[in-house]
Amino acid sequence: MADWKRGLRGLLYPAYEARVARRLPADRLPKHVGVMLDGNRRWAKAVGADTAQGHRAGAANIEPLLGWCEEIGVEVVTLWLLSTDNLNRPAAELEPLLEIIEEAVESLAVQQRWRLHPVGALDLLPAKTAARLKAAAEQTRDAEGMLVNVAVGYGGRREIADAVRALLQEQAAQGMTIEDLAEVIDVEHIAEHLYTKGQPDPDLVIRTSGEQRLGGFLLWQSAQSEFYFCEAYWPDFRRVDFLRAVRAFALRERRFGA
Secondary structure, X not given: OOHHHHHHHHHHHHHHHHHHHHOOOHHHOOOEEEEEOOOHHHHHHHHOOOHHHHHHHHHHOHHHHXXXXXXXXXXXXXXXXXXXXXXXXXXXXXXXXXXXXXXHHHHHHHHOOOEEEEEOOHHHOOHHHHHHHHHHHHHOOOOOOOEEEEEEEEOHHHHHHHHHHHHHHHHHHOOOOHHHHHHHOOHHHHHOOOOOOOOOOOOEEEEOOOOOOOOOOOXXXXXXXXXXXXXXXXXXXXXXXXXXXXXXXXXXXXXXXX
């Protein structure tokens, strides 16, 4: 790109970004935003970097995202950092990725700005990773900022299976038979045993990298969510992209149950 075009873009984008931000309707903004941070590996390939560099670039974009969410009054953010399927990647890729995730979560915890809450099948993770995630949650337990769900080793089907299993074990411990439970079980019973129990469901789910599918993210919780798919790879996702997603959400007429 010619230098003059870069300069012009550098002048116009901040003005455009500020205009989008000013025009967001305060009464139609999401309270819970889920983000599928997708495209780190493809970003790395596109810029001639290795996979680990792509993941590090993606990790560096997490804190800015949380800041953007704070600016518009979001109360809960759920970040999908690693799926259960990702745990099957070769060790040469998985081990550096887990280390990057651990470092990113600990960096957020040190700031004491947000309450971190690991969600996922922590029993599937290496003991060191699970311990560091739990420690970050404990360290930020009393933080007064947003609740940030850190989805690591997360899969929507696994979450629902774990919720049903926990429900059955709980009721069995109380002496209830399977037949008794079958008579009374409803969606609320299962919701009370999800990883995100007690939290509002996401209003808006954003996926980067151009992929237009859920891939197992918050399958139960996103039944009535609005979805926004962005072409940018996660490391390139900017504040203006976030504001566009929020604007698109605010302009939609939500039809719950339809």
